[in-house]
Amino acid sequence: MKVTIVGAGNVGATCADAIAYRRIASEIVLVDIREGFAEGKALDIMQTQTTLGFNTKMVGSTNDYAKTANSDVVVITSGIPRKPGMTREELIGINAGIVKSVAESLLQHSPEAIFVIVSNPMDTMTYLTFKSLGLPKNRIIGMGGTLDSSRFKTYLSLALDKPANDIQGMVIGGHGDTTMIPLTRLASYNGVPVSEFLSAAELEKVSADTMVGGATLTGLLGTSAWYAPGASVSFLVDSILNDQKKMIPCSVYLEGEYGQSDICIGVPCIIGKNGVEKIVDITLNADEKAKFAKSADAVRAMNGDLKSILG
Numbered sequence: 001m002k003v004t005i006v007g008a009g010n011v012g013a014t015c016a017d018a019i020a021y022r023r024i025a026s027e028i029v030l031v032d033i034r035e036g037f038a039e040g041k042a043l044d045i046m047q048t049q050t051t052l053g054f055n056t057k058m059v060g061s062t063n064d065y066a067k068t069a070n071s072d073v074v075v076i077t078s079g080i081p082r083k084p085g086m087t088r089e090e091l092i093g094i095n096a097g098i099v100k101s102v103a104e105s106l107l108q109h110s111p112e113a114i115f116v117i118v119s120n121p122m123d124t125m126t127y128l129t130f131k132s133l134g135l136p137k138n139r140i141i142g143m144g145g146t147l148d149s150s151r152f153k154t155y156l157s158l159a160l161d162k163p164a165n166d167i168q169g170m171v172i173g174g175h176g177d178t179t180m181i182p183l184t185r186l187a188s189y190n191g192v193p194v195s196e197f198l199s200a201a202e203l204e205k206v207s208a209d210t211m212v213g214g215a216t217l218t219g220l221l222g223t224s225a226w227y228a229p230g231a232s233v234s235f236l237v238d239s240i241l242n243d244q245k246k247m248i249p250c251s252v253y254l255e256g257e258y259g260q261s262d263i264c265i266g267v268p269c270i271i272g273k274n275g276v277e278k279i280v281d282i283t284l285n286a287d288e289k290a291k292f293a294k295s296a297d298a299v300r301a302m303n304g305d306l307k308s309i310l311g
């Protein structure tokens with residue numbers, strides 16, 4: 001199975017490394033616009049094969065999309081990341097043009113591929129890709145919910161002082177500092193609702209920390225995060241290529257689900273070899289419904305900025 005990752009920067013290279021090391025694909029192509037950069041990253045990862053014990057074919061390319069031909073999955077991470085104090089939404093001006101042209105080049109060479117969108121603002125970039133390429137909605141998946149949910153579970157594990165892998169939880173809604181919806185009501189520690197162990201105030205803090213999880217890291221690192229984002233992409237790609245049919249919150253095009261239409265936003269999806277195999281329309285309570293509607297309003301308002309590029 002062949003995976004192409006465009007953008008060999010922090011997130012793209014980490015994601016390539018995780019996919020290779022976890023033996024999820026047989027071939028990985030890394031593409032970047034910076035001369036020699038993707039080739040260098042591919043060669044560096046290649047040289048971990050004998051010490052880490054995998055045999056994935058690694059290819060680097062400076063903007064030569066012929067090398068990406070017939071990929072099963074393509075991942076778009078190209079574009080600029082935010083700096084401390086910025087929102088993801090402020091990246092739209094530069095990233096929209098990059099994502100659209102990259103997506104079109106990828107489709108020319110891999111007409112059957114499933115697209116995974118990572119560049120920010122991710123929900124808007126996913127919508128842009130969906131509208132630009134005209135592919136069936138199951139083939140366009142925005143990655144944000146995997147990462148946000150992993151942060152949610154991390155903060156829950158810290159608050160509970162229990163192992164992160166004993167915790168279940170999901171974040172839906174937009175992938176933005178104010179649009180994420182950590183579903184605290186449904187989170188559990190080995191099947192027991194976390195509200196059995198944490199007070200409402202403690203859960204509120206976990207939720208708030210999760211929502212600004214990316215901003216916190218950006219403040220600490222000077223640019224946005226890459227280890228957890230790269231690992232999250234590999235988790236999603238694994239579920240696609242190995243047809244695992246995991247339920248993963250992803251940004252997908254809605255047509256009535258959760259009371260929303262003509263928008264890409266995070267909802268639980270079954271992810272398998274066809275990409276989005278099913279959108280799982282769970283019953284939200286009144287508070288969660290109100291939060292989802294507000295989140296969708298904000299994401300939809302951002303999509304309005306795409307008018308000039310979508311024509």
Ligand SMILES: NC(=O)c1ccc[n+]([C@@H]2O[C@H](COP(=O)([O-])OP(=O)(O)OC[C@H]3O[C@@H](n4cnc5c(N)ncnc54)[C@H](O)[C@@H]3O)[C@@H](O)[C@H]2O)c1
Binds near residue numbers: 011012079226
């Ligand atoms: N969805 C998420 O959960 C999530 C998580 C982390 C980062 N991100 C986003 O991912 C993007 C990348 O972040 P990063 O930290 O890897 O940034 P980075 O600057 O380290 O890497 C971006 C790479 O894209 C390349 N690039 C730019 N234009 C290109 C083009 N037209 N074709 C090919 N390559 C091109 C750059 O040369 C650079 O190497 C940002 O927009 C960031 O906000 C999203």
Ligand SMILES: O=C(O)C[C@H](O)C(=O)O
Binds near residue numbers: 147217
């Ligand atoms: O925070 C960012 O800008 C990058 C990414 O969306 C993240 O959540 O880490």
